Amino acid sequence: MGAILRNPKCALFAICLLPLVRLVVLGAGSGLGANPIEFITHSTGTWTLVWLLVTLSVTPLRRLTGRAELIRYRRMLGLFAFFYACLHVITYLWLDQFFDLAAIAKDIVKRPFITFGFAAFVPFIPLAATSTHAMMRRLGRRWQRLHRLIYPMALLGVIHYLWLVKKDLTQPLIFGAVLVFLLALRLPWGLSALRAVSNRLLAISAQRAGRDAVSPGIHAIKQGGRFMRSK
16 A cells, blocks of 8 residues: 555556446445446546546646656546546446447437447547557657547537536536636647746746745854854
8 A cells, every 4th residue: 555655656546446446336335326327327427527637637737837747647547538438338338228239329320419429439449549659659740640639539528428417517517617728728828828827836936945045044144143142
């Protein structure tokens, strides 16, 4: 346990697994409610969007804080988003539709939120398959163009959630607002705002560091003055 806490990547891995552990614990204790399939479907779909948005937040945070090491966690977060998306889709295909391909095809055509859900999931497959360093080197500049699919994919996921919910739209609207904010930070004016805030934070940090460096000197001078007066 201590090793996990000392290693940020291991700690993040454990945190990302918590939603799955929660589902297993609730399932073992009959805590999934009156409709377990719906509970699992909604839970895995929600956590797919959560990890997808957290993945999209890594680059703005790196630019804001200047901590380049944050980029090391982006791939893990994206793969966990894909993992929960797979659980979400498998729950629908297996537990909800029992792999009835005719019924599934009819559902995709008939219900728009299912259509948008599958449209959001399909681009996830090549993104996950090309997430390795070897594929980055092999694809070169094409890798970056391919992985920009994450933006429309996230938008389709939010629309899927909006059309799924029939009454309280609060949660999908929050997801939508966060997504719009994260996408806006990638526009030129958003990048300028991030740069300005980052520079301001660096200036404040430098001022504090300067005060911390000066304070011991001032304290020493004061102590020296008291010593001389005592003499």
